[in-house]
Amino acid sequence: xxxxxxxxxxxxxxxxxxxxxxxxxxxxxxxxxxxxxxxxxxxxxxxxxxxxxxxxxxxxxxxxxxxxxxxxxxxxxxxxxxxxxxxxxxxxxxxxxxxxxxxxxxxxxxxxxxxxxxxxxxxxxxxxxxxxxxxxxxxxxxxxxxxxxxxxxxxxxxxxxxxxxxxxxxxxxxxxxxxxxxxxxxxxxxxxxxxxxxxxxxxxxxxxxxxxxxxxxxxxxxxxxxxxxxxxxxxxxxxxxxxxxxxxxxxxxxxxxxxxxxxxxxxxxxxxxxxxxxxxxxxxxxxxxxxxxxxxxxxxxxxxxxxxxxxxxxxxxxxxxxxxxxxxxxxxxxxxxxxxxxxxxxxxxxxxxxxxxxxxxxxxxxxxxxxxxxxxxxxxxxxxxxxxxxxxxxxx
Ligand SMILES: *Cc1c(COP(=O)(O)O)cnc(C)c1O
Numbered sequence: 001x002x003x004x005x006x007x008x009x010x011x012x013x014x015x016x017x018x019x020x021x022x023x024x025x026x027x028x029x030x031x032x033x034x035x036x037x038x039x040x041x042x043x044x045x046x047x048x049x050x051x052x053x054x055x056x057x058x059x060x061x062x063x064x065x066x067x068x069x070x071x072x073x074x075x076x077x078x079x080x081x082x083x084x085x086x087x088x089x090x091x092x093x094x095x096x097x098x099x100x101x102x103x104x105x106x107x108x109x110x111x112x113x114x115x116x117x118x119x120x121x122x123x124x125x126x127x128x129x130x131x132x133x134x135x136x137x138x139x140x141x142x143x144x145x146x147x148x149x150x151x152x153x154x155x156x157x158x159x160x161x162x163x164x165x166x167x168x169x170x171x172x173x174x175x176x177x178x179x180x181x182x183x184x185x186x187x188x189x190x191x192x193x194x195x196x197x198x199x200x201x202x203x204x205x206x207x208x209x210x211x212x213x214x215x216x217x218x219x220x221x222x223x224x225x226x227x228x229x230x231x232x233x234x235x236x237x238x239x240x241x242x243x244x245x246x247x248x249x250x251x252x253x254x255x256x257x258x259x260x261x262x263x264x265x266x267x268x269x270x271x272x273x274x275x276x277x278x279x280x281x282x283x284x285x286x287x288x289x290x291x292x293x294x295x296x297x298x299x300x301x302x303x304x305x306x307x308x309x310x311x312x313x314x315x316x317x318x319x320x321x322x323x324x325x326x327x328x329x330x331x332x333x334x335x336x337x338x339x340x341x342x343x344x345x346x347x348x349x350x351x352x353x354x355x356x357x358x359x360x361x362x363x364x365x366x367x368x369x370x371x372x373x374x375x376x377x378x379x380x381x382x383x384x385x386x387x388x389x390x391x392x393x394x395x396x
Pocket of ligand 1: 062063064065066089090092093141167169170190191192193203204
């Protein structure tokens with residue numbers, strides 16, 4: 001029920017149900033198909049492939065992380081291998097690398113898209129080649145609803161024989177170079193966690209160009225049961241499949257994807273036209289080849305000109321019960337990955353993603369956010385920035 005409390009919390013990206021989910025979930029109850037697998041899982045896989053274009057195959061999973069884990073296994077990642085990965089991302093992109101006994105090599109962002117820097121990637125590939133090493137895979141991350149510059153990245157990986165695992169967890173509905181995100185990798189992973197553009201409460205999807213990959217993913221995700229009348233196992237599998245009930249929620253959510261993208265883009269446009277015009281405040285850039293979903297509206301706050309640090313702005317929003325978050329802390333700067341290698345966009349300068357982390361903020365972006373809530377966020381941000389500036393001048 002919509003609340004009228006003008007001080008009610010505004011969340012970063014809460015689940016947004018539209019009612020379309022109900023029929024699919026009711027059908028699962030009516031047919032007692034509450035177990036994992038079932039017609040909603042098949043339907044959800046089919047409809048996701050349909051939304052992404054032709055020639056794709058899918059395996060619905062219990063999380064996006066599970067899809068990334070399976071994807072790395074399908075690409076043959078073994079203990080001791082190197083796996084390239086965007087540094088500026090959520091930890092779930094990189095955790096499965098270590099869990100397979102492989103070592104991540106992190107790649108910086110480019111300023112143009114905030115995503116994997118083709119220049120840093122090229123330097124990593126040639127440096128490693130000189131050392132006689134070919135990475136087993138490259139995990140590209142389509143951050144905050146925006147694809148990577150695949151026109152540059154894909155040929156580089158192809159030249160070095162490195163397959164791409166596209167972490168499109170945040171980018172369902174986005175396009176890069178005219179093609180949907182999730183279609184650039186040999187394998188792609190989506191997430192339907194509660195905060196993503198569509199949700200199944202928890203869930204994910206592995207999408208592959210090869211039918212054999214998708215089939216192998218389904219096999220591994222259901223405990224790797226060999227075809228036999230009894231329980232026969234030759235491989236260690238996982239319990240990674242999505243439930244029929246959750247898949248029903250996903251089918252309903254997917255039907256409204258276009259409206260969700262439009263709303264998130266409109267929210268970003270509102271922020272950009274208001275607080276994006278304040279000195280020192282800059283929206284995440286959208287290159288001409290990109291059509292971002294603006295899954296999260298991300299901005300940088302330059303303390304030298306904004307008169308306020310990112311953290312001061314976060315604190316001001318928190319006092320008004322508005323949930324905002326810093327942008328992702330780069331993986332190469334995490335204690336978890338201390339000592340790992342990282343290739344910077346420009347080796348003569350500090351990594352781009354370190355600055356994006358120091359100054360970056362994600363503002364409430366949910367597709368269910370009402371105009372009055374959006375106005376409250378904009379107003380509070382305005383007051384925080386203007387207020388700090390006035391105080392700074394007053395004491396100067
Ligand atoms: C959400 C997310 C994941 C993980 O998805 P889960 O479904 O939560 O396991 C992976 N990578 C990125 C970039 C994400 O944002």
